[in-house]
Amino acid sequence: MSAWIHADQVARSVMSSCCGRLDWTGWIVDVHDQAGCHVCSLDSTDVRMERRAA
Numbered sequence: 001m002s003a004w005i006h007a008d009q010v011a012r013s014v015m016s017s018c019c020g021r022l023d024w025t026g027w028i029v030d031v032h033d034q035a036g037c038h039v040c041s042l043d044s045t046d047v048r049m050e051r052r053a054a
Contacts, residue, residue, distance in 0.1 A: 003031045007042045015047060 007029045015024060024044035031039040 003039045004042065007031050007040065008047060011042060011044065011047045015044075 011029050015022075024047075027044040029042040029044075031041070033039050
């Protein structure tokens with residue numbers, strides 16, 4: 001699984017588990033490998049939250 005896909009899944013999980021509405025603007029997920037090297041970044045505005053039918 002690519003680091004970007006995993007970061008997106010983790011970000012969606014965190015964002016959906018928080019009670020109430022939070023402003024995620026400006027939040028960034030930075031992914032680093034085991035050696036501490038930067039792999040990728042994911043801006044919160046790039047996270048695609050699934051809309052649920054009412």
